[in-house]
Amino acid sequence: MAMEFLKNLFYKTDGTTLTVTSNNGFHLRPVAQFVSVAKKYPCKITASFEGTTVDAKGVNTLLALSLEKGSRFKLTCQGKQAKEALEVLRHTFTSLMQEDKEIKAIQKEQSHYKGAFIEGDIISSGIAIAPVYHYKETRVQKKSELTFEEAVHQSIDELEILYTTQAQNSDANIYLAQKELLASLKAKASTLHGLEVLIKDASSELSGGKLKAKISDYKDILQRVKKHLGLEVEAHFPDKPFILLANDLFPSQIEQLSQTDVAGVILKETSINSHTAILLRGAGIPSLIADTSLFDTERSVILDAHSSVVVTDPTRADMEKARKRLEKDNEQKALASEKRFKPAVTQKGRDIKVMANVTDIDSVKISKEEGAQGIGLLRTEFLFKEEKPSFERQTRTYEEIFSHFDDITVRTLDVGGDKALPYLQLPKESNPFLGIRGIRLFQSHPEIMAEQLHAIFAAAGNKTIKIMFPMVSSVEEFHEAKTFAKELAKKHQLDISQILFGIMIEVPSVLFLIESFNEVVDFYSIGTNDLGQYLFAIERTHPTLKVDEASPVLFNVIGTIVKKATKPVSICGELAANKKAIATLINLGIETLSVSPKSIAQTKEEIRHV
Numbered sequence: 001m002a003m004e005f006l007k008n009l010f011y012k013t014d015g016t017t018l019t020v021t022s023n024n025g026f027h028l029r030p031v032a033q034f035v036s037v038a039k040k041y042p043c044k045i046t047a048s049f050e051g052t053t054v055d056a057k058g059v060n061t062l063l064a065l066s067l068e069k070g071s072r073f074k075l076t077c078q079g080k081q082a083k084e085a086l087e088v089l090r091h092t093f094t095s096l097m098q099e100d101k102e103i104k105a106i107q108k109e110q111s112h113y114k115g116a117f118i119e120g121d122i123i124s125s126g127i128a129i130a131p132v133y134h135y136k137e138t139r140v141q142k143k144s145e146l147t148f149e150e151a152v153h154q155s156i157d158e159l160e161i162l163y164t165t166q167a168q169n170s171d172a173n174i175y176l177a178q179k180e181l182l183a184s185l186k187a188k189a190s191t192l193h194g195l196e197v198l199i200k201d202a203s204s205e206l207s208g209g210k211l212k213a214k215i216s217d218y219k220d221i222l223q224r225v226k227k228h229l230g231l232e233v234e235a236h237f238p239d240k241p242f243i244l245l246a247n248d249l250f251p252s253q254i255e256q257l258s259q260t261d262v263a264g265v266i267l268k269e270t271s272i273n274s275h276t277a278i279l280l281r282g283a284g285i286p287s288l289i290a291d292t293s294l295f296d297t298e299r300s301v302i303l304d305a306h307s308s309v310v311v312t313d314p315t316r317a318d319m320e321k322a323r324k325r326l327e328k329d330n331e332q333k334a335l336a337s338e339k340r341f342k343p344a345v346t347q348k349g350r351d352i353k354v355m356a357n358v359t360d361i362d363s364v365k366i367s368k369e370e371g372a373q374g375i376g377l378l379r380t381e382f383l384f385k386e387e388k389p390s391f392e393r394q395t396r397t398y399e400e401i402f403s404h405f406d407d408i409t410v411r412t413l414d415v416g417g418d419k420a421l422p423y424l425q426l427p428k429e430s431n432p433f434l435g436i437r438g439i440r441l442f443q444s445h446p447e448i449m450a451e452q453l454h455a456i457f458a459a460a461g462n463k464t465i466k467i468m469f470p471m472v473s474s475v476e477e478f479h480e481a482k483t484f485a486k487e488l489a490k491k492h493q494l495d496i497s498q499i500l501f502g503i504m505i506e507v508p509s510v511l512f513l514i515e516s517f518n519e520v521v522d523f524y525s526i527g528t529n530d531l532g533q534y535l536f537a538i539e540r541t542h543p544t545l546k547v548d549e550a551s552p553v554l555f556n557v558i559g560t561i562v563k564k565a566t567k568p569v570s571i572c573g574e575l576a577a578n579k580k581a582i583a584t585l586i587n588l589g590i591e592t593l594s595v596s597p598k599s600i601a602q603t604k605e606e607i608r609h610v
């Protein structure tokens with residue numbers, strides 16, 4: 001035993017040599033994913049390159065090696081679980097390199113403008129015609145009781161929440177990267193000044209190199225910590241359309257920017273693969289990288305992010321040409337948006353229902369505006385995130401939500417796995433995705449589930465509401481939860497005869513039980529996010545592994561469910577909004593898709609072409 005312990009302690013692998021094969025180099029996002037795996041091991045892990053050896057569990061230490069395509073570095077592990085760590089990290093690194101697709105420059109179209117123009121690089125294609133607005137911000141001092149250490153912790157927690165709540169979105173890795181970066185800076189700075197010095201040094205080391213784009217991540221992190229210390233930066237934007245001119249923006253500013261009337265963005269100091277650029281593309285804002293110091297105007301310009309030019313002095317004919325192109329771009333979007341309240345009928349005349357996945361009252365209102373035909377999934381665990389709501393508050397919230405649509409599916413609390421609530425204690429589990437979550441809360445937290453169901457029943461009155469249980473794996477589980485609900489209604493003398501009860505299909509065991517479930521449930525909804533996770537044994541938040549959404553296995557499974565089910569089947573996982581999957585899902589017999597509010601119009605338009 002003691003020998004084993006000592007062997008483990010001093011175990012040192014010979015190490016392995018790894019070669020950076022991605023054209024982007026070993027940059028922040030893969031580094032953060034690599035570090036999050038490395039940190040799971042107790043052993044010491046180092047990386048050596050050109051005579052410098054650094055801690056491979058630190059994002060900034062690894063980044064400081066400036067590993068570019070072709071760089072060969074040595075990875076060494078020493079101590080407990082060293083052998084396993086080396087093996088896993090070697091695999092992780094290889095798959096990170098394979099997955100890290102080069103962000104290719106968007107092909108430029110030829111430009112035919114007559115007026116003076118400057119050229120740039122395309123971040124996000126599209127056209128904008130609007131007055132130029134030069135970025136302005138003010139610094140505000142607010143009250144904060146937090147110490148530096150607490151501010152850092154809150155920033156890390158915030159980034160963790162941003163990462164986990166957007167895990168379906170590939171841009172979410174940006175938050176993981178920033179979280180890991182801050183976590184590794186934390187060890188070296190105990191004051192705000194210390195952190196500022198560290199970031200200044202790191203930025204000047206990166207400037208001019210291939211990893212220059214990461215400087216805005218460093219600055220963004222610093223700003224987040226400062227915000228928790230009361231030192232906020234407030235950006236000001238006009239309330240009419242504008243083309244924003246700035247040196248650079250923080251990734252965290254893109255969300256605010258996309259809520260404004262911004263028509264386009266021109267940045268001087270970013271690169272097409274920076275996090276700011278990725279988020280601008282995600283938000284669909286026409287954007288270019290161009291030398292903003294070459295023109296100083298507040299007049300209207302043409303930002304043509306197809307031809308990659310800014311026409312700073314457009315002629316009348318230039319304006320006409322740009323407007324025509326803009327109209328063409330907008331037509332397609334508008335077509336989908338205009339028809340958003342119309343039914344989604346396929347070419348063969350099948351009327352497919354498009355519902356919304358919602359998390360709160362705001363998203364319910366947005367989904368109504370976007371043309372949703374009902375709520376296919378109300379994720380109730382996001383409704384009351386901070387503190388345990390009273391029965392009255394829950395009832396009021398459900399009442400308001402229920403007033404917006406006739407067809408509503410409410411999912412009971414789906415806590416556990418990657419979702420936590422501060423007031424609901426769950427045991428520490430080594431595999432939380434296989435532990436207490438979803439319907440299993442009826443066993444572990446009956447009082448919370450009773451209160452939630454009671455509030456739903458009270459808010460429903462005599463309206464038909466569909467109640468859906470998540471993570472069901474056996475008929476008995478469903479039966480127990482439904483009996484629980486019925487007894488609860490009886491206790492409160494409530495008539496729930498109009499309430500329908502169904503299940504999410506997320507656990508593979510259900511696939512073998514459909515005939516039995518047909519006898520007891522009123523409906524099914526396929527949760528492809530979790531079903532994919534459990535079918536392929538790939539954790540949905542895994543930093544490097546991803547379920548292949550195009551896998552025929554997933555479609556075969558869905559086809560089998562539709563064939564065997566005698567009750568209505570819908571899909572509410574991310575697959576339902578996947579452009580490439582919609583036709584197949586409909587051809588398999590799916591009649592209802594439930595998608596995020598911003599995907600509704602586009603999903604409907606996609607269906608019309610099937």
Ligand code: PEP
Pocket residue numbers: 377379414506526527528529530531572573574
């Ligand atoms: C799913 O698992 O596909 C699903 C819709 O539920 P969630 O993403 O909330 O787990």
Ligand code: MG
Pocket residue numbers: 470506527529530
């Ligand atoms: Mg799920």
